[in-house]
Amino acid sequence: MSDAPRLWMRHESRSSERRAPLTPEDAAVLVAHGVPVTVEESPQRAFPLGDYRAAGCATAPAGSWTGAPADTYVLGLKELPEDPGRLIHRHIFFGHAYKGQSGAAELLGRFTAGGGSLLDLEYLTDEDGRRLAAFGHWAGYVGAALAVLHRRDRLTVPLAPLGRAELDAALRDSRTDDGLRALVTGALGRCGSGAREAFATAGIEPTCWDLAETRRLDRAALLDHDILVNAVLTSRPVPPFLTAEHLDTPGRRLSVVSDVTCDVTSDCNVLPLNDRPTTWEQPVRRLPGLDVIAIDNLPSLLPAEASRSFSADLLPHLLDLGGPPWERCLRTFHAAQRSVQESAHA
CATH class of the missing domain: 3.40.50.720 (NAD(P)-binding Rossmann-like Domain)
Incomplete structure (x- = not known):
């Protein structure tokens, strides 16, 4: 040919x-x-x-x-x-x-x-706008896994590439009765499905929000979780899910955010409390009262x-x-x- x-x-x-x-x-x-x-x-x-x-x-x-x-x-x-x-x-x-x-x-x-x-x-999409090739599932899986391991003080830094069995073992070994509450936004998409799978391996049943819940966001409920994994990708600016001002809410539980979408330098960033990606060398950015993971090539860990x-x-x-x-x-x-x-x- x-x-x-x-x-x-x-x-x-x-x-x-x-x-x-x-x-x-x-x-x-x-x-x-x-x-x-x-x-x-x-x-x-x-x-x-x-x-x-x-x-x-x-x-x-x-x-x-x-x-x-x-x-x-x-x-x-x-x-x-x-x-x-x-x-x-x-x-x-x-x-x-x-x-x-x-x-x-x-x-x-x-x-x-x-x-x-x-x-x-x-x-690269079909006629209905659905992406035809994506790393989403593994991005969500790794993003949730890193959040759990960090929250349970089991995260090894700097990060290094693993196999699926090794990461699964780390998640299972981290299991404890700490009662962690986790929330996945964009839970029904590719990224969201990966995040849910990682949480299940870690022994956590997450709260799952998709379009209906994020369109009418209950911010008090969001803040009443220990971990947020954001898997929402938008092509236009929308009202932010979380800003620095929201962190002043008395009694909030939220302590770790894993921003799988990582749209941090765009007007479409739904988590504008963070404006830069994190790295394999320093995967967690410490903000006042909140730890943020925002790595833009998460699937490369697997x-x-x-x-x-x-x-x-x-x-x-x-x-x-x-x-x-x-x-x-x-x-x-x-x-x-x-x-x-x-x-x-x-």
Whole structure:
């Protein structure tokens, strides 16, 4: 299939990012369908480079995507390095650039300068707007697990990647009759289902709120929980769930917030009491009277499990890179690009 699009999976520049958007097994499927796949060397990826080579992929040095043919699709997960300033390729990754996040205008400007495009994985959706590939379940699972382990003084810092069995064992070992009350907002979505699963492993039956409950938020009830796991993702500003002023409420129980959504630099942040992400080195930010976990690559703590699930979801769409979901991605990109340009000239 000589006219098949080229796919190039880049090394992730963030040192704590162990996941891969494409596993060796799924790369082999692409190759079998005539899709040329190049995989960059990476010292941190959960899957050895040799497994990709055995799957029929070409390999290349880390960061060499900048010299790939201009018609290549460059596949990744997290942020691009600062160079080059002009982006000429079609990039598939989580850009976090459409809701006014920090650095969004600069990233979109790099695509404008180079003529490339961003096919943002967050906006790869079906006709009804449902995301087609997401790490949500594992983000929710890890976010809730870290909150429980921190609240029970069992969290080991700095964080390091684990296997599912190891994290489950830590949660089961933490079980006690401390009577912790936990709340999951966005409980019926992917993230929420993962959070509920982690709480069950830890011996906690959480309160579950979804659209109806968050639309008419009972803040007193929210504050009457020890742990809040926020799994609500919104594309437009809404009234905040919790601000710093709400923490002055007498008798509140809330002591730990795990913000799985982590929209911390956007106007869509429903927890504006926190304005920055936390890290693997310092996963917990201590605010007056409240501890906040806001790590923006939570599933990388379980890199193999999270990658296999995500890659399986993404594979059918990598086999059809010109299909309707990608066309929707491209339209969304162009709309965001125009918005930034109009704002610059306003």
